[in-house]
Amino acid sequence: SIGLSTPVTTMDPHFHNLTPNNSIAKHIFETLVHQDEQQALKPGLAESWRAVDSTTWEIKLRKNVRWHDGTPFTAEDVLSTLKRIPNVPNSPASFAIYMRPIVDAKAADPHTVILKTREAHPLLPNDLATIHIIPKKAEAMSTPDFNSGKAVIGTGPYKFAEYVSGDRVVLTVNDKYWGPKPAFAKVRFRMITNSAARVAALLAGDVQMIEAVPTADIENLRKDKRVSLASVVSNRIIYLHLDSGREKNSPFVTDAAGKPMEANPLRDARVRKAISKLIDRNAIASRIMEGEAKPAGQFLPETFHGTSRKLTPDKYDPEGAKKLLAEAGYPNGFGLTLHTPNNRYVNDEKISQAVAQFLTRGGIPTKVEAMPSAVFFSRGSKLEFSFLLAGWGAGTGENSSPLRSLVSTFDPKLGNGAANRGRFSDAGVDALVQTALTTIDDTKRGIMLAAATEKAVGELMGVIPVHYEVSTWGVRKGLAYKARVDQYTLAHEVKTSK
Amino acid sequence: MTVYVLRRLAQTLLVLFVTSGLVFGGLYLVGDPVEILVNPQADQEERARTAAALGLDKPVLEQYGLFLKGMFAGDLGKSFVFGRPALEVILERMPATLELAFLAMLMSVGLGIPLGLYAGLYPDRKTSKAIMAGSILGFSLPTFWVGLLLIMVFAVQLGWLPSTGRGPTENVFGFSISIFSVEGLRYAFLPSLNLALFKLSLIIRLTRAQVREQALLDYIRFARAKGLPRSRVIGVHLLKNILIPLVTVIGLELGSVIAFAIVTESIFAWPGMGKLVIDSIFQLDRPVVVAYLLVVVFMFIMINLVVDVLYSALDPRVRIAEAK
Amino acid sequence: MKEFLSNRIAATGLAMLMVVIAIALFAPWISPQNPYDLGKLDLMDSRLEPGGKYLLGTDGQGRDMLSAIFYGLRVSLLVGAASGVIALTLGGLLGVLAAYVGGRFESILMRIVDIQLGFPAILVALILIAVLGKGVDKIIFALVCVQWAYYARTARSAALVERGKEYMEAARGLGLSRTRIVLKHLLPNASPPLIVVGTVQVAHAIALEATLSFLGLGLPATEPSLGLLIANGYEYLLSGKYWISMYPGVALLLTILAINLVGDQLRDQLNPRLSRA
Amino acid sequence: MFFHAGNENQRPLSPSPVLELSNVSKRFSKRLDAVEKFARRLGADVPEHTVHAVDRVSFGVARGEVVGLVGESGCGKSTLGRLACGLIEPSEGQVLYKGQRPAGTQRPQMIFQDPFASLNPRMRVEEIIGEAPVVHGFVSRSELKNYVSEMLEQVGLDPSYRRRYPHQFSGGQRARIGIARALAVKPDFLVCDEAVAALDVSIQAQVLNLFMDLRENLGLTYLFISHDLGVVRHLAQRVVVMYLGRVVESAPAAELFAAPNHPYTRALLAEVPRLERKRREFAPIKGEIPSPLAPPAGCHFHPRCPHATERCAREAPVLREIAPGRLSACHLNG
């Protein structure tokens, strides 16, 4: 048994693009391109892929792969999948975004697929790593068909056995799987959303593995002989977004005495830098996160593609900050309210409190206002805040994702800056990101992305990175799990250890 | 009586209508579901697509109009999260909640009334004082805290009972029920105890207070003068006279135990409606929340109707107001 | 009063309650630290064990637990008492009135009660937070919202019984006004279950506030109540850092114990048959 | 006292009486529920319980008069008293007090038959008695204490009982509290429903004397419900006799006691126990006692009447004037 932290809401792999759903889907279905625990691309149902020219990709499919019902896997299945994805009715979060660059898909032969993109799209393989392939006959199946299990036929290491909404998913091993055999014949995923209860279930032995071990229990579990932990720095950054869009009358900026202030100091990069310097990231990582976080200086840990080698987390430097504030014309500081969700990220509200604590001490009296994400994100997107805390997980595993969504100029037409709730805007950054997005050459693209990051974060502080979350799994003694940056909990990756 | 019941049922429709409006308005004020549902990576186009797919791009009044139209056709809309009819999602979870509620009420009524009677009849005994003090424990600590404590003690430390989850289910008349097996009861015990504690205390205290009110009245003395056995004096004469407020509170608690097992269900990972609705509320899954509220309000109306009808059965002086 | 004190348990309860109220009133002067001032907290002192610099240890933010409990008591008492009193008054009155007036007024009121009862506190709190933001006043408002209906029904049921009794007829015969009959005759006689439900619900309000806080819908985390402290410390329960939630829990328990001991005695005294007179 | 013979819609002949009942009926019925109705459909014998507690009663009471109302237990005396005070609404007919429906402070005061049930168990005697006078403003709060003490003394209770609760009194003491409560609002009309039944004779004497004094000094009017004929005889100027919801006879007290007309009245007087009597044998009532649930046809009294004829079983006799100021409902009167 495995204790999951968030409920699995559907068995339809294309219905709702959500980590827990995808995680379960990855047991039953497979993607053309796999990602390893570091999100590095690996052959999946596709043995290989290459860009024939800047807009054409040729994908060679694996032979001798069979669906759970015994029929062989072919290019037709891939085409059906691509056809179904944009057309799942009522989907609250579809996978269509990953398909949008593709303008045409053909089967060159039963085991080769040719994809054409509108313009150069270097990230196509990364996108493909999110798309679960379903058999042709499931193309017309509806979401309820999947939930009932009727349509749940994949090629993955596990077969569907049972799904009880809100309670559990049971899978049995697929003996004919082409890849390595999983260690367990039957897996029960139990949804235990309360984190303390999840830990208790692990300690009581009711489950053998849990995901998202709460930070409060890490220290204790580490000492506990019955369990062991597996952790990794994830692809999720916790950052602070500042209102750098409004010239004046930012809603929650006040002067040091708490009276409304017309000028918006947050527009000034020096002020943003000063705020960054006021935060003791090490203290947050060790005290609030109990070591389950790594101070961040950019969007993704350095191991990821497109990150900068030069950027390091800002040092805690109240003196330097004071100087910068004075330079910017705010020697006496000013007042802020930090808005934060309180049920979205690990310890989100506590981090905010700590940040506020540091800023207050550094001469910027800061209040914290926490709210559930249901309220937070709506208000945040309506730009009702001046200063907010949020997080970003780069699903594609590449630095282009945060660059494009967080610090590119808000532009619905291009799909840029969708999560840019501070309305940071810099033409230089935009240009670099835009070019990078159409550069097929990985090295060249990487350099451009790193440069953009250095400018957007290192220099201009479009967002203030705080830390990367560490994802931790707990397993009973005798089991081992290789922690994944994408936070998926994959039963077939659990090994028995001696 | 018949007229009365029929009138109440007619009022029910109106009540449901008002409820749906309130929830619609309330959730509209809370925030935009798209923000929550959509994958954070999504760009503006995908957001717009989601809004359109879920019908959230229309003005809210129009959405409400559409919903009402559906409601009269018996369709409460599809869950945003599950993509299935909201009512179906709820009804699927209902048996789990109902069995928990049933066990919890059984515990609290079955224990609470006798203990309350005892404490009320012998207010000066040590045992009674202990009962009363103990009952304070039952409601002074937050449920979630007590819940975890129960898990820690009975599952982690002692290992007697499973920590979380629901036991194996059997299909009984089309509902999956877990409490007909010993294994199922083992799973259900801690959560229902957790739920029952508060009600238990309340019922003990209420019973005691009512007993203290009534036990000295002349009709009790007369019943004793008739030579009735003590059990009958207490179990019939006394009990029936104190029952009206008790039945009210039991009805209310039954309703609340069904409707708001939220915390207990999430701590014990019990796959019931409460757990569903809290997720749905946080995800702004409006159709589920609306459908849930309609179901719950309907249930409260029914419970309260039964309780009101019971009043006149319990006390002939209470005539249900029937406008002439 | 003399009679009150003659009961040893009740006297202890009263003494406890006085202490609790005193602590709540004087928290700013007797606390070693102002737990609400973020600038005074030191993250590096977080989760220290009891003893040493901080008598009852510190929480995850480096907040002194003792001070936090003192301040939290203040908030919790305010929330519990204010919401309890308002909801009781409002619900009790409306319920009794419904029973007395009957007819359409009763129907409408009771249907509103039905609706209100069905609304989970979470939803009400969430809507309030979205519309009004967080704060003690909002949480009190939310608690009153979800609790008045409960009182209304309890009060109505008791009043329905009393309404049929002869002394009500006598009161009408004296030409007393409706308001007076409801307030002076019906309400006191319908009150025993209300008082029980009331004392329990005050505790419940405090616990509910804790639950809402636990779900992130309660008070601002920077101004913790006892409930919020318990909720915050909750996650440390399994990890051996018991003090973060145990001490506020004990404080809450003692407070509620005191309220109830006093409440029990008061109720018995309000009943002329039981008081030794 | 002003009577209108018969039970049809006649207006009273007299100069406006203070209290006037015309053709008043009160029925209590238990509605059948769905199941019972259905059972009746199927022919089952499910009776619809209707009690004619008061059946087309008309009479008036003039200012300053004392009218005694006597009758068998369960014949509707208390119900009539409640109707007179406007505590219940008549099913038919009209009750007028000073030309208006009794309401608010404009109504006779009632002293209830059941002393305990009519006292609010959570109020102290002081509040029970003093509440209404303070509310209606005849007494200020500061005078209240003295006023209540005065009232208590009037009914023969020690003023130190002021701060007690009703349950701490004996039956007779409770009855006196009820009387004090009614007197405290300075009524000009009192409906005394067995007001002295629970009192021992010495207190009874004291209270009756009080009633008489009040009548003399303040001109109070009384409707005095009692079955203690000795008391009625002593107090009342006129007596109305009820039987099973109907008035059967009414006459000036002296005349009635001297020469009762209606057979029921005669039976009543014959049964009155007397102090001077020696130990005696009691005799059972002859004939069956009729039920208000199923009153006999014709004259309600005929099953017990020694003079009953076949006509009595058929036809209800009308209340008719048999002598000036005397009315009786009996076929024997011709």
Next chain:
Amino acid sequence: MLEIENLVTEFATRDGIARAVNDVSFELKPKEILGVVGESGSGKSVLGYSMIGLVDPPGRVVSGSVRFEGRELIGLPEEEMRALRGKRIAMIFQDPMMTLNPVLSIETQMVETVFAHESFDRAKARKICLENLELVGIASPERRLKQYPHEFSGGMRQRVAIAIALLHRPALIIADEPTTALDVTVQGQILYEMQRLVRETGAALVWITHDLSVVAGFADSVAVMYAGRIVENGRTEDVLHSPRHPYTRSLLDSVPANNIGQVRLRQIPGMTPSLARLPAGCSFRERCGHADAQCSSMPEMKTSVRCHHPLC
């Protein structure tokens, strides 16, 4: 059959200890009817409760003995007492509204009394109940059985209570003002039935009342109570026709029948003293026309009267 000796029952009140029954002694033989009369509040009801063991806190029987059929009732275990109550000793309470349970039908309340002591089948139990209702003059007993107390008039409730007390034909009946709410015809009927019962079953009857005229024609002997004590006790004729205690005398003087032709009834001057603050000595002293210095000590009960200056 019934011997009561020096019975004392006290209530703890705010003003102090109130002796509601103070040093009461009397005897009762089978078939004897004892009328207990006295001032309201003089402890008549409490005396009744003391005999049947139903004095509730804050009251308690402090001392004395109640012997019934040779058994001491004071201190008898509750279960044995219960077996006697309703079966051998029955009591009819004073306040008819409060004695019947308002939420149970008359049928339930009667049938359960039958079942408390007998194991008949239901039909037989019902039959007994119907007979007894008829006995006390309730018409349509079949239908009345289904009704609830509040649907009865005051007098009918009282009759129901009497019917319940008579169900088992007890050996001792304590009737606390059972006919105050009844008209004379019905009262006559009940007195008749009581007399018959006494004659046929040899029951003894304690008849608490203030209707002296009923006592006159009905009781064999009379006990007059004042402020918790029996002040005069004797054969009915003797007590009523030649009272020896001044209180009894005044009582008789107040009866309306003895005041015919007078506008005002004679009444006893002064006020009943509060039981918790009785004057020292004879309790009637302050209201008595014959009181002198001797009366400041408590008179003994001598030849049926407790008075220093018995009238002759």
